[in-house]
Amino acid sequence: MPYLIPISSFDDPRIEPYHAIRERDLVGRAGRFIVEGRTVMDVALSPRNRFRIGSLLMAESRAGALDPLLAQAPDDLPVYVAPQSVLDGITGFHIHRGLLGIGNRGEDPDADTLLASLPEHATILVLGGITNHDNVGGIFRNAAAFGADAVLLDTASCDPLYRKAIRVSVGGALMVPFARGGAIDHLLDRVLAHGFTPLALTPAGSTPLIDSRPPARTALLLGAEGPGLPARIMERSLTVRIPMSGDFDSLNVATAAGIALHHVTAIHAR
């Protein structure tokens, strides 16, 4: 179990990485990301987390209660402990449940490297234009819940390691391997090159999801609520639909991902 390092001043250089962290300025800068709260930290300190955690910062008031959590952490993990007043100053926002950590994202893999690493039987998600942090977080939560093997995100989609996306994913964003970047067309090229069958989810899909029999290597393609996937992408894919009632065509994209992942993994498990 790591020992606790008391911090009494905002200006202590050891907590400099926590200064003024916010959604925007941390991600992509110095390759760091923020982990908040007990539930996500539980994932972050477990072997399920694919990333290295650099340090933790917690409120003094939480120190005892978090012992069971810290027991999983490596002995050499710096764990800084500060009064709430110091915490409020250093982070520039209220720390969710008095517990914060900084992770190091390392190099993101490219799509080809990631796809080449996957097993013969694999289910992946390909996201085009999912710009909303809640939706990307919700998709990663579902991807982790159903054991999806990887997620590819186009340039227009938001980063799964944004603070809010990690929190909404309940740590799923730390577990499911992903690659980012490139146009959705490029991602579809790579997916096809690696022998995946693309299944595009769209209200106009030719097959009801429940009747589709996804092959061993399936790539589920999801576009943003509203515009959806471009027609040229759907023309190169099998299209499936989730039938809905009347004119309330309003399934959340993360929920749609969950429904599709349930179907694919349940069929594969048969």
Add this chain to the structure above:
Amino acid sequence: MPYLIPISSFDDPRIEPYHAIRERDLVGRAGRFIVEGRTVMDVALSPRNRFRIGSLLMAESRAGALDPLLAQAPDDLPVYVAPQSVLDGITGFHIHRGLLGIGNRGEDPDADTLLASLPEHATILVLGGITNHDNVGGIFRNAAAFGADAVLLDTASCDPLYRKAIRVSVGGALMVPFARGGAIDHLLDRVLAHGFTPLALTPAGSTPLIDSRPPARTALLLGAEGPGLPARIMERSLTVRIPMSGDFDSLNVATAAGIALHHVTAIHAR
């Protein structure tokens, strides 16, 4: 199309119902609820909304842009228009996209009356201890998307007409008939009395959801994330599970509702 009523002062008695509206103090008081934003208002002013809208209040700056929306509204609907400064004062919070409405909930039906009104083929949801507004909102969004016939909520669950629940439901809370109150045991009694087969969703369910063949009258039972449904409730139900991966047993309850509703309605459509 209703004519617009200009309001220039915070103290105008016609907008008294909008004074200091907040989640807590409005719901249940005087039987009113709050509708916010364009997307939800679109539902609220359509025949899909089961409730009477008493008035609208909008920012002057929005007046022209909202004409297509107002064209659906009855001619005698009072539509108050005020400068943003007045709006900020009267409501005590920032109005979502400059558009607000007050609805009248009327009398909630009791579970028996609601169940007696349902058709021979019907799919309903029964919620036990769903206290989170986002989750209740998300469940109603999915219930509307899949055309669920009704939702029953026990005393411990939160009100679908809370401001945030309506917003998250994208108006689904205004569409799907519901009844509230009583213990979950009581709701299960009523559901059985009306010939519904209870299907309880639980990680320990005896049948995988995908293998279940829900009968014409199906009641999906959902408990809170974490504690789930009481054992005595599951003993009186068929139990179904959504198989998940490894130890990340963390599907959101609204997502689980969406997955189950998709399965039941897709099987019924065959």
